[in-house]
Amino acid sequence: MVGMTLFRLGYVAMSVHLQNASPSQTMTYKRFSQIRDVEAATRKLERIAVSNIQNCIRLLKHNKAHDIHFFRLSSRLVPLATHEELEGWDYIGAIKDDLTELGEFAKENKIRMDFHPDHFVVINAPDKEIFKTSMKVLKYHYLLLHHMGLDPMHRCVFHLGGRYQNKEKSLERFIENWALVPSGIQKMVMIENDDTSYTLSDCLYVCEKLNIPLVFDLHHHLANQEGEKWEEEWERVVKTWAHSPLPLKMHISSPKNEQEFKSHADFVNVDMFLDFVKKVEGSVEQVDCMIEAKQKDEALFKLVEELKEHPHVEMQDESSFLWKG
């Protein structure tokens, strides 16, 4: 018996409250290549990267002020970092001090940070070039974490990959290709069930086999399952976190509407969320819930206001609570 579960809320990458604090300003390769002076263009990329990281520090200060203890960093901190035409660019050299500052602030204030690279990381790709590009993207994330002074363990979540007309074979290809992933990067990874191809059961199979923590996405599960009930698999999800230094993490969002079920709504439906909370209460010491809503931090604030109204919810601070049923 575990006792009470502490639930904590986090949000994704940017704030709708802070002005001019984008962590993902960018320059496309097309624009970059139109600038004749390559040196000048590269310095511009570096200025953008520094600004993005400094904006992350502003975001963390905002989080601290609202007792928000975990946060997903944008994967677009350094524009074109993994672009093949910028091979050899020492982007780390240009942002090292800022990364250290970001990491220090997070550590001092005990803010959990992680990444979610977009769906172009495809470990099970049959095409070796796509696999290589995926490794490059993961190495970029690894370097950012390393220079923030953070242990990269379980800080990067993504999906199992494509189906390629044969889901079983493609699932096995993930396991084969996993052996080609450097061990430092393996340790960084968490796997999430997706909304089109790989269900909770598929992910559990792989996570148990390869000892990878599973990030359960309830919304994806509702959009994509083959009859399995998440409640029946929950204990297995919890077990995939047994060896992690970090608490279990999951993703929470609500469908935009019936027609666009897979799209994220502006806010999170509190009833759906509390239904989940009730079911997992007591199963594990802590659950970190990443709010994936269009209204970002505002969705978190709104959810907290609604939680405060509920008789069974006991707030611990402005973003964490216990369920007393």
Add this chain to the structure above:
DNA sequence: GCCCGTCAAGGAGTA
């Protein structure tokens, strides 16, 4: 200062 086309990526789905 707002609108809208453009940019980037890999896979799924359709013709």
Add this chain to the structure above:
DNA sequence: TACTCCTTGACGGGC
């Protein structure tokens, strides 16, 4: 086989 769509935030030309 070839295309369009999906997703996301940001850029930047045009008015």
